[in-house]
Amino acid sequence: xxxxxxxxxxxxxxxxxxxxxxxxxxxxxxxxxxxxxxxxxxxxxxxxxxxxxxxxxxxxxxxxxxxxxxxxxxxxxxxxxxxxxxxxxxxxxxxxxxxxxxxxxxxxxxxxxxxxxxxxxxxxxxxxxxxxxxxxxxxxxxxxxxxxxxxxxxxxxxxxxxxxxxxxxxxxxxxxxxxxxxxxxxxxxxxxxxxxxxxxxxxxxxxxxxxxxxxxxxxxxxxxxxxxxxxxxxxxxxxxxxxxxxxxxxxxxxxxxxxxxxxxxxxxxxxxxxxxxxxxxxxxxxxxxxxxxxxxxxxxxxxxxxxxxxxxxxxxxxxxxxxxxxxxxxxxxxxxxxxxxxxxxxxxxxxxxxxxxxxxxxxxxxxxxxxxxxxxxxxxxxxxxxxxxxxxxxxxxxxxxxxxxxxxxxxxxxxxxxxxxxxxxxxxxxxxxxxxxxxxxxxxxxxxxxxxxxxxxxxxxxxxxxxxxxxxxxxxxxxxxxxxxxxxxxxxxxxxxxxxxxxxxxxxxxxxxxxxxxxxxxxxxxxxxxxxxxxxxxxxxxxxxxxxxxxxxxxxxxxxxxxxxxxxxxxxxxxxxxxxxxxxxxxxxxxxxxxxxxxxxxxxxxxxxxxxxxxxxxxxxxxxxxxxxxxxxxxxxxxxxxxxxxxxxxxxxxxxxxxxxxxxxxxxxxxxxxxxxxxxxxxxxxxxxxxxxxxxxxxxxxxxxxxxxxxxxxxxxxxxxxxxxxxxxxxxxxxxxxxxxxxxxxxxxxxxxxxxxxxxxxxxxxxxxxxxxxxxxxxxxxxxxxxxxxxxxxxxxxxxxxxxxxxxxxxxxxxxxxxxxxxxxxxxxxxx
Numbered sequence: 001x002x003x004x005x006x007x008x009x010x011x012x013x014x015x016x017x018x019x020x021x022x023x024x025x026x027x028x029x030x031x032x033x034x035x036x037x038x039x040x041x042x043x044x045x046x047x048x049x050x051x052x053x054x055x056x057x058x059x060x061x062x063x064x065x066x067x068x069x070x071x072x073x074x075x076x077x078x079x080x081x082x083x084x085x086x087x088x089x090x091x092x093x094x095x096x097x098x099x100x101x102x103x104x105x106x107x108x109x110x111x112x113x114x115x116x117x118x119x120x121x122x123x124x125x126x127x128x129x130x131x132x133x134x135x136x137x138x139x140x141x142x143x144x145x146x147x148x149x150x151x152x153x154x155x156x157x158x159x160x161x162x163x164x165x166x167x168x169x170x171x172x173x174x175x176x177x178x179x180x181x182x183x184x185x186x187x188x189x190x191x192x193x194x195x196x197x198x199x200x201x202x203x204x205x206x207x208x209x210x211x212x213x214x215x216x217x218x219x220x221x222x223x224x225x226x227x228x229x230x231x232x233x234x235x236x237x238x239x240x241x242x243x244x245x246x247x248x249x250x251x252x253x254x255x256x257x258x259x260x261x262x263x264x265x266x267x268x269x270x271x272x273x274x275x276x277x278x279x280x281x282x283x284x285x286x287x288x289x290x291x292x293x294x295x296x297x298x299x300x301x302x303x304x305x306x307x308x309x310x311x312x313x314x315x316x317x318x319x320x321x322x323x324x325x326x327x328x329x330x331x332x333x334x335x336x337x338x339x340x341x342x343x344x345x346x347x348x349x350x351x352x353x354x355x356x357x358x359x360x361x362x363x364x365x366x367x368x369x370x371x372x373x374x375x376x377x378x379x380x381x382x383x384x385x386x387x388x389x390x391x392x393x394x395x396x397x398x399x400x401x402x403x404x405x406x407x408x409x410x411x412x413x414x415x416x417x418x419x420x421x422x423x424x425x426x427x428x429x430x431x432x433x434x435x436x437x438x439x440x441x442x443x444x445x446x447x448x449x450x451x452x453x454x455x456x457x458x459x460x461x462x463x464x465x466x467x468x469x470x471x472x473x474x475x476x477x478x479x480x481x482x483x484x485x486x487x488x489x490x491x492x493x494x495x496x497x498x499x500x501x502x503x504x505x506x507x508x509x510x511x512x513x514x515x516x517x518x519x520x521x522x523x524x525x526x527x528x529x530x531x532x533x534x535x536x537x538x539x540x541x542x543x544x545x546x547x548x549x550x551x552x553x554x555x556x557x558x559x560x561x562x563x564x565x566x567x568x569x570x571x572x573x574x575x576x577x578x579x580x581x582x583x584x585x586x587x588x589x590x591x592x593x594x595x596x597x598x599x600x601x602x603x604x605x606x607x608x609x610x611x612x613x614x615x616x617x618x619x620x621x622x623x624x625x626x627x628x629x630x631x632x633x634x635x636x637x638x639x640x641x642x643x644x645x646x647x648x649x650x651x652x653x654x655x656x657x658x659x660x661x662x663x664x665x666x667x668x669x670x671x672x673x674x675x676x677x678x679x680x681x682x683x684x685x686x687x688x689x690x691x692x693x694x695x696x697x698x699x700x701x702x703x704x705x706x707x708x709x710x711x712x713x714x715x716x717x718x719x720x721x722x723x724x725x726x727x728x729x730x731x732x733x734x735x736x737x738x739x740x741x742x743x744x745x746x747x748x749x750x751x752x753x754x755x756x757x758x759x760x761x762x763x764x765x766x767x768x769x770x771x772x773x774x775x776x777x778x779x780x781x782x783x784x785x786x787x788x789x790x791x792x793x794x795x796x797x798x799x800x801x802x803x804x805x806x807x808x809x810x811x812x813x814x815x816x817x818x819x820x821x822x823x824x825x826x827x828x829x830x831x832x
Contacts, residue, residue: 003600003708007593009558013700017128025722026069026133028076030484037073038488039065040472040521041134042496042504043080043142045464046116047087050126052562052577053530055550059566060527061495062132063642066696068492069133070728076488078138078475081123083116084147085413085464086177086351091115092412100411105440112412116143126551131559131699133724140474142467143414147474148436151467152417154511156429158366159418163514164406166427168362170280170287171405172347175305175319176354179409180363182463183402184503186356189348195220195272197338198330200233203249203258217242217250217261218337220272222344224330225322226279228255228311229300234289235275237263242275252277253335254326255312262293281358283347284401301357303409364407364416364460368510372397378509383523385640386572389498390524396502404510406466413461415439420456421448428455469507472520491521498526498572525640528574547577560698561585567646567697588650589701592694595657596705599687602668602680603709612681617784618663618791619682620737621744622656626686627731628741633693634728642696649693656686659748659795666794684710689729699724743784746820747792750774753822754796765797772798775807775821785820 020026039061044054069075092108092115093099100108120141127134140147158164171180201216217233230252235242242261249258259277266285267276278289280297289295300310307322309315314322330336346355368375375397384390407416415438417430430437431445439457447453467474476485490512496504505524512520532547554562564585569575615623629652636645660682667679688710695702706723750772758767772792776782782803785792789801807823 003593003597003705005597007590007701009560009589009700010555012704013129013131013559016700016703017131020133020722020724021128021136023722025724026075026077026135027137028135029074030487032074034072034074036076036487037065037068037493038076038476038491039078040475040491040494040508041077041079043082043140043468043471044123045087046081046083046119046123047091048119050123050550051530052548052550052553055126055130055553055562056530056566056575056577057495057497057527058127058132059130059563060571060642061493061525062130063567063696064493064495064525064637064640065133066699066724067637067642067728069724070692070695070726072727075133075135076138076476077133077135078140079124079127079132079134079136080140080142080471080475081116081120082142082464082468083112083120084143084467085461086179086408086410087464088112088116089410089412090177090351091119105411109412113143116141129551129554129559131563133699138475138477142464142474143412145436146477146480147467147470148414149479150470150473151414151462152430152435152437153432153479154470154473154515155462155466156417156432156435157515159427159429161514163367164364165367166362166364168360170290170358171361171363172402173303173357173359173361174349174352174354175301175303175357176352177349177410178303180361180405180407181349181356182405182465182503183400184396184404184465184506185350186347187350187353188345189353189355190343190345193222193342193344195222195338195340195342196224196327196330196336197273197340198224198253199335199337200250200253200277203251217245217275218273219275219277220338220340221277222342223279223282223323224326225307225311225314225319226282226300227252227277227326228307228314229279229281229298230255230257230259230277231280231295231298232259232278232289232293233261233275234264234267234278235261236267236269237265239267239269239274254329254333262289264289264293283358287358297360299360301359303359303361305357361409363405365403365405366466366510368404369400369402371510371513372400374513375506375509378513378519381519382509382521385523385525386570389501389526389572392498392501393505393524396506404507406463407460408463410461413464414467415461416458418458419444420458421450421452422454422456423452424448424450426450465503465507468504469511471504471508472512490519493523493525494521495525495527498528501526523640526572528569528572531574531576547579553579553582557582557586558589558700560589560701563697563699564588564646567643570643571640588653589698591657592653592691592698592701593705595661595687596709598661599683600709603684603687606680606684608681608684613678615678615682616667616791617740617743617788618660618747619678620735620740621747622660622686623682623735624737624740625652625655625744626689627733627736629693630689630729630731634730637696645693646697649690653690653694655748656690659751660686662751662795663747663791664794666790691723692726692729695723743781743788747788747795750792750820750822751795754798754824757824767797769796769798769824771800771802771825772796773807773823773825774801774803775805775823776803777805781820 065075065077089112092112095115096111174181197218197220199216200219233250245261246263248261250261252259278286280290281287298310300308302308305319307314307317311322314325317325348355376394379390379393417435417437419428419439426448428444428448434445440459444455448455472489472491476488478485508520512518561582565578565581568581633645633649664679671677691702691706703723707721711721755765758765774785785803792801807821
């Protein structure tokens with residue numbers, strides 16, 4: 001089949017993608033003895049439409065998968081969809097305008113299943129169109145039967161080991177989503193606020209030793225609506241302004257409760273007035289003070305984010321309306337002393353950017369605080385790419401303040417496999433044989449040991465991370481196919497984004513440590529964000545962003561061109577979505593194709609000899625440089641430096657096309673019977689190798705060219721014809737030569753000098769030069785230049801090349817540096 005003169009990406013890419021699926025090109029072979037390279041692919045959260053940021057990060061893992069497959073590994077590369085939990089619920093609420101409260105729990109869950117399944121079809125279509133070399137036979141959903149079974153089995157194991165507990169305690173709470181969340185689900189958001197300075201009157205006359213206090217203590221706060229929940233005032237024990245006031249009482253403005261002035265080193269003398277009110281609860285410091293000092297509990301904010309009856313006349317108002325009302329009342333009654341604008345960092349829920357509250361609720365927790373040393377050791381044992389990302393993990397573990405809250409007051413998720421006895425308080429566990437189970441609809445395995453059979457099912461569901469943290473087990477089919485699991489676990493690679501080191505990476509290490517006493521994977525491969533543009537930050541599925549939908553970008557420029565952009569930045573680094581860079585990728589693909597069209601007449605029926613023919617200096621140069629490139633690209637891929645591998649291969653490709661092909665064209669077109677066909681041999685070897693080095697990045701164009709020019713039509717198994725099943729190139733020591741590379745660099749300098757001469761004189765590059773003279777006193781170099789004369793004539797369009805020791809006076813001197821001097825003749829009146 002002859003190659004079309006113009007490359008048509010869309011029909012080519014869709015045809016090849018179908019062929020790869022039909023032929024099983026990327027299938028994992030469970031019976032192979034080859035080394036296994038298993039990838040714990042991040043299952044995209046089903047919360048909206050995929051964007052170019054996803055294309056960016058998921059391409060990175062595919063570059064590595066394709067490289068390892070060509071290196072001979074048996075690559076296990078499954079795909080999952082994270083379709084349980086709050087993100088999918090929010091998608092359904094946005095899409096259909098319904099809530100679980102409105103349509104009922106069962107109907108809402110059914111809609112979650114329907115919407116997530118539709119979204120996953122779109123996700124799979126994009127991944128296939130992008131060319132991800134996934135083995136789709138091993139696809140999973142985090143809500144499917146096997147995932148629920150693995151997640152519930154994990155909970156039962158943790159319960160039996162005493163590693164989970166249920167407790168009524170202050171909990172990080174999202175009023176918008178109306179559920180508890182974990183510390184790892186918090187982000188910091190800077191917003192405009194104001195410091196409100198208030199007067200807290202003394203419960204009795206202030207002592208004379210503190211004249212600055214006047215008739216009370218001044219306190220600055222950004223949350224005056226929490227005054228009804230104020231239970232103490234804290235000062236630093238060494239703050240001289242308040243030292244004599246410690247132990248006395250003040251009256252809370254508006255609400256009248258008497259609260260003590262207490263000392264604690266956590267109070268910051270430099271913040272506000274130095275005195276701070278402790279309310280139950282405004283932040284984590286309040287929680288700590290409440291626990292340490294055994295303070296009373298007043299809950300002024302409800303789960304819905306509204307003021308409770310404890311707020312008196314402000315009860316029932318939302319937080320912001322209450323804040324305005326409290327400030328107005330403070331001002332009217334003379335308690336308001338100052339209002340100062342400020343910028344404040346607020347803890348918000350990462351899913352919706354709602355500021356969180358701290359509310360006492362009953363939740364399930366995994367014990368992590370007691371095991372920080374073990375988790376730090378596990379993190380040290382993993383390989384982090386890039387290496388500095390390990391420091392993020394280390395900092396997260398060192399700064400843990402809460403055990404891991406895994407219960408959620410939502411609907412669409414993995415149920416806890418437990419019931420409670422209302423008579424004696426015992427927790428009844430499901431049997432492993434029952435899993436997966438829903439206690440709201442399934443019967444408990446037995447009555448309580450106290451004899452009570454009327455048990456109460458747990459209605460909360462597990463946090464989505466409680467299931468996603470079992471991804472190596474779910475993807476590796478731990479409970480379905482133990483033989484397969486033994487081959488792929490621990491996984492070779494965990495690709496993921498840097499913002500979920502604190503959630504997915506940490507949580508997976510926790511589960512693997514507790515269940516299997518092992519690291520879940522050998523290498524953690526961190527990608528950055530795809531950014532929408534200057535100042536726009538990360539784009540997301542739920543909030544949108546980005547210049548063009550990914551499928552539209554692919555149809556406009558090709559999947560290979562989009563992958564070119566994705567391969568332009570090193571691991572862990574963010575990248576602005578650049579249509580200009582994608583266009584550059586499209587031009588490179590077109591050039592790659594044009595070289596194929598040019599080469600087809602020389603390579604279509606060519607079978608290179610086992611022993612290389614006699615090579616010219618240009619042949620030896622490009623082949624020696626190729627060996628260096630192979631060695632370098634291999635080292636870079638092994639170090640996960642795919643961006644540099646792509647860049648250096650691209651640079652070599654342009655040197656090959658702009659210089660070597662121009663040197664070899666005369667020999668390619670004019671090969672004579674009986675003469676060594678070294679140009680065709682070299683073209684075949686270099687171009688084939690370049691296609692293989694480009695294959696992880698540009699799977700479609702390289703495949704199409706390879707199948708037409710290089711695949712063995714006699715091969716029995718169709719899948720093995722693919723470039724992606726060919727062997728990654730290895731350097732040939734017999735072709736490595738520093739001297740050959742030095743001579744090649746000299747040939748390029750000579751050609752560049754002639755090109756510069758033509759350019760300065762406004763002559764087309766194809767203009768023929770009657771004669772070039774090369775002068776050198778190095779006899780060995782002179783002989784080499786004579787051997788290279790045909791290649792120099794081809795690239796310079798010189799009709800004759802003369803090599804001698806000195807330059808002739810009648811020649812125009814072009815170049816007088818180094819061991820070789822260059823002159824040109826026969827183009828009269830031109831500037832040298």
